[in-house]
Amino acid sequence: MKKTWLNKVDLVTPSKLDDLTQRLRAMNPYAKIYQTQKSQIEIDKVLGVHAFDIEKKLEIDPHYLEEETHDHDDAVSSSVLRETKPLDMTGLL
Numbered sequence: 001m002k003k004t005w006l007n008k009v010d011l012v013t014p015s016k017l018d019d020l021t022q023r024l025r026a027m028n029p030y031a032k033i034y035q036t037q038k039s040q041i042e043i044d045k046v047l048g049v050h051a052f053d054i055e056k057k058l059e060i061d062p063h064y065l066e067e068e069t070h071d072h073d074d075a076v077s078s079s080v081l082r083e084t085k086p087l088d089m090t091g092l093l
Contacts, residue, residue: 006021006033
């Protein structure tokens with residue numbers, strides 16, 4: 001299940017927040033949406049969630065794997081941390 005984190009929700013009207021939530025739901029009805037203020041969220045809700053599921057994505061967009069039918073947003077990026085020793089998650093906050 002994909003997770004979406006909406007921060008600074010206290011700075012927009014409930015109407016605008018509802019509009020954005022509806023837009024996100026249209027993109028992925030399976031996504032869990034967290035609304036936060038000042039980036040306050042439990043770290044286990046953000047890291048290590050194995051959010052991408054190709055089968056669910058293909059249910060939403062059957063043509064997803066056809067390169068010419070989807071665009072990539074250069075403003076969106078992701079990172080992967082791989083470590084053999086336990087990671088101190090407090091250092092990431």
